[in-house]
Amino acid sequence: MPLLVVGISVLILLLLMTRLRLNGFAALLLVAVGVALVQGIPVATIPDVLSEGIGDQIGDTMLTIGLGAMVGRVMGDSGAAQRIAGKLLDAFGPRWVQVAMVVTSMLIGVTMFYEVAFIIIVPIAFTLVRVTGAKLLWVGLPMSIALSTMHSFLPPHPGPTAVAATFHASVGLTLFYGLFVAVPAGALIALTWPRLPFVARLTPTIPKGLVSEREFTEEEMPGLGWSLFVALFPVALIVAAAVTDMATSGESPFLHVVAFVGSAPIALLLTLCLAVWAFGPRIGRSLTDVGASCTSAAQAMAMILLVIGAGGAFKNVLVEGGISDYIKDATDGWSISPIVLAWLVAVILRIALGSATVAVVTASGVALPLLAGSGVHPEVMVLAVACGSIAFSHVNDPGFWLFKEYFNLSVIEAIKVRTSYTTVLAVLGLGGVLGVEWGLDVLGL
Structure with a gap:
């Protein structure tokens, strides 16, 4: 049974990494090869399946993470990150630092991918930890939870946007309704989770090389104006591209240029060039010093990128092994509420495959026939699928490894923290979606 294969593979992976202390990159590749053999993928094609999975994942994340890490380190080594962190403390006070992180993350995360926004904000979170003496998870976890919620629940992020197209739902209405679910659910979990005993007792330290330790x-320190301008520059480019894409249609050279400049890698590359000048020669730092900051960031990212790539290989083996097709066929005949079915199929696929995008696309295909004549608003169905896709993030999810490595957690600790918060978010999201559908029916909309 394919789901049994997934369960056993996860247990073996945990054994390799916790008991045998095997490196995460090697452990993921070993388990991926084993699953490929069990699922009947031809031996001759297994290397290609692994390479394709690594290539797809690294292709999506290496430029973003690498460039973002360099921007963050340049800002950190110049004092710009400390300047922004200090102003956040002045505005909110040390007691409300978590609220500051939630507000900042939700505003930036509405239009930016989780990984991109994470890389941009995390240097500020690290600096706040150093300046205030607070625990890393006390400051960083609210940021991650808020970003996870925005990325998974709302368009224009890729999963919800793809499902909106499948259900012929309005992207604007989906975003509007989704905010009533995402903001309260994300804020509640973001402010609650760091206070739970099993999280509060964890005391990870900031990974070496990702932030300046100088005070x-x-x-x-450079001025607040330049510090904020550089930090928000990629946000402005990406947001402008997303808004232009939603508000316009057709083809024109101008739209192509906007899409190009607003793509995450190009936006971050332009930001790095700006940061090198603004926090280098402009303030009297040599290009040699700035280059050393970039090199240090790249060295610190090497193992993180390898582990994320191996996670992509594991995910691709599960997809190529036919597990998503098996789940789709098994759930076709279920006779339950379309909203609950769409959510549940997305949850099962997320657990089995790790990919939120694969989960939402497949779940929307299962739920689409049930939408016609059900009376359910298509925008609500989009939110149901999107909420399900965040559940049970674990070792087959490359985002899990990004979270684990940046917060310097063991595999078991990361499962306790991330898997639990993503699952509760999914359940709260389902409750919120059912509430939105009820409210729309009451209002006659």
Whole structure:
């Protein structure tokens, strides 16, 4: 049974990494090969399946993570990150630092991918940890939870946008309704989870090489204007591209240029060029010093990227092994509420495959025939599928490894923290979606 194969493979992976202390990159590749053999993928094609999975995942994340890490380190080594962190503390106070992270993350995360927004904000979170002496998860976890919620629940992120197209739903209405679910659910979990005993007792430290450990004086730090301008520059480019894409249709050279400049890798590359000048020669730092900051960031990212790539290989083996098709066929005949079915299929696929995008696309295909004549608003169905796709993030999800490595957690610790919060978010999301559908019916909309 394919689901049994998934369960056993996850247990073996945990054994390799916790008991045998095998490196995560090697462990993921070993388990991926084993699953490929069990699922009947031809031996001759297994290397290609692994390479394709690694290539797809690294292709999506390496430029974003690598460039983002360099921007963050340049800002950190110049004092810009400390300047922004200090102003956040002045505005909210040390007592409300978590609220500051939630508000910042939700505003930025509405239009930006989880990985992109994470890489942009995490240097500020690290600096806040160093300046305030707070625990890493106390500051960083609310950021991650808020970003996860925005990315998974709302368009224009790829999963919800793809499902909206399948259900012929309005992207604008989906975003509008989704905010009533995502904001309260994300804020509640973001402010609750760091206070839970099993999270509060964890004391990971900031990974070496990702943030400057120097504390700058007031005179040494660049001004707030330049610090914010560089930090928000990629956000502005990406948001402009997303808004233009939703508000316009057709083809024109201008739209192509906007889409190009607003793509995450190009936006971050332009930001890095800006940061190198703004926090280098402009303030009297040599290009040699700035280059050393970039090199240090790249070295710190090497193992993180390898592990994320191996996670992509594991995910691709599960997809190529036919597990998504098996789940789709098994759930075709279920006779339950279309909203609950769409959510449940997305949850099962997420657990089995790890890919939220595969989960939402497949679940929307299962639920589409039930939408006609059901009376359910298509925008609500989109949110149901999107909420299900965040559940049970674990070792077959490349985002799990990004979270684990940046917060310097063991595999078991990351499962306790991330798998639990993503699952509760999915359940709260389903409750919120059912509430939105009820409210729309009451209002006669």
